[in-house]
Amino acid sequence: MTVFYLVAFLSVFFALMTIFTKNPVHSVLYLVVTFFTFTIHYILLNAQFLAVVNFIVYMGAIMVLFLFVLMLLNLNKDTEPMKSNLVKMMGVVAGCCLVVVVFGAFRVFDLSNPLVVKDPNIGLVKNLGKVLFKEFLLPFELSSILLLTAMIGAILLAKKETRKV
Amino acid sequence: METAIQQLQGVPINHYLIFCSVIFAIGVIGVLIRRNVIIMMMSIELMLNAVNLLLAAFSVQHGDASGQVFVFFIMALAAAEVAVGLAIIIMVYRNTKSVDIESLHKLRW
Numbered sequence: 338m339t340v341f342y343l344v345a346f347l348s349v350f351f352a353l354m355t356i357f358t359k360n361p362v363h364s365v366l367y368l369v370v371t372f373f374t375f376t377i378h379y380i381l382l383n384a385q386f387l388a389v390v391n392f393i394v395y396m397g398a399i400m401v402l403f404l405f406v407l408m409l410l411n412l413n414k415d416t417e418p419m420k421s422n423l424v425k426m427m428g429v430v431a432g433c434c435l436v437v438v439v440f441g442a443f444r445v446f447d448l449s450n451p452l453v454v455k456d457p458n459i460g461l462v463k464n465l466g467k468v469l470f471k472e473f474l475l476p477f478e479l480s481s482i483l484l485l486t487a488m489i490g491a492i493l494l495a496k497k498e499t500r501k502v
Numbered sequence: 503m504e505t506a507i508q509q510l511q512g513v514p515i516n517h518y519l520i521f522c523s524v525i526f527a528i529g530v531i532g533v534l535i536r537r538n539v540i541i542m543m544m545s546i547e548l549m550l551n552a553v554n555l556l557l558a559a560f561s562v563q564h565g566d567a568s569g570q571v572f573v574f575f576i577m578a579l580a581a582a583e584v585a586v587g588l589a590i591i592i593m594v595y596r597n598t599k600s601v602d603i604e605s606l607h608k609l610r611w
């Protein structure tokens with residue numbers, strides 16, 4: 338039980354570091370640590386498949402993309418112009434207002450019952466695979482089209498234009 | 503893995519709600535206060551992750567595997583979104599020589 342609170346504290350801390358660090362590369366590295374704490378959360382939930390996918394997709398693929406773009410654009414120095422302090426304060430206040438509103442909504446639900454793992458096998462690859470390929474077969478195939486479209490779009494967008502229009 | 507399940511027992515579900523909404527709000531604040539487009543996209547990733555974790559927690563709570571399948575789809579969507587978004591950022595950088603969100607004010611008609 339205490340593991341959850343420790344890891345949750347670490348997640349919040351590193352998420353805050355992600356958005357408040359000036360250097361973009363440090364920001365990406367803090368984001369990697371945040372995603373790692375999320376992986377620990379998935380393991381605690383016994384969602385092993387999601388833990389592995391989170392580890393591979395977020396910490397592997399997406400972070401490599403971010404780091405490559407940052408380093409190819411040569412942005413790994415803190416020259417970023419920051420917003421004025423007034424705008425920053427307004428942003429933080431707006432975020433806190435969001436938290437307050439959401440907490441107010443949660444009070445209505447009264448969900449204080451402890452989390453009970455009804456079926457420990459639910460997050461295993463075997464079980465999830467069965468659900469994915471039986472009930473969610475059509476969305477699964479459609480997501481492959483989505484990924485193909487995204488790949489072609491990314492290549493087309495990032496390709497250097499050879500001829501000037 | 504048994505010990506992990508034992509560790510989990512006793513955490514109220516609304517602590518997951520509170521934790522995920524705090525992470526989501528951090529993502530919102532990140533989008534609002536930063537000017538670097540790449541860091542804004544990272545904040546969006548934070549928000550997606552918060553929602554993912556909450557979906558997984560509720561799927562475990564209700565003993566229904568559909569929630570975890572949704573998380574899987576959201577991850578695929580996030581990967582596609584990051585690829586296209588970063589390609590757009592590279593294109594913007596090539597045209598304006600900066601990743602400052604303010605440099606996009608020319609998009610206004």
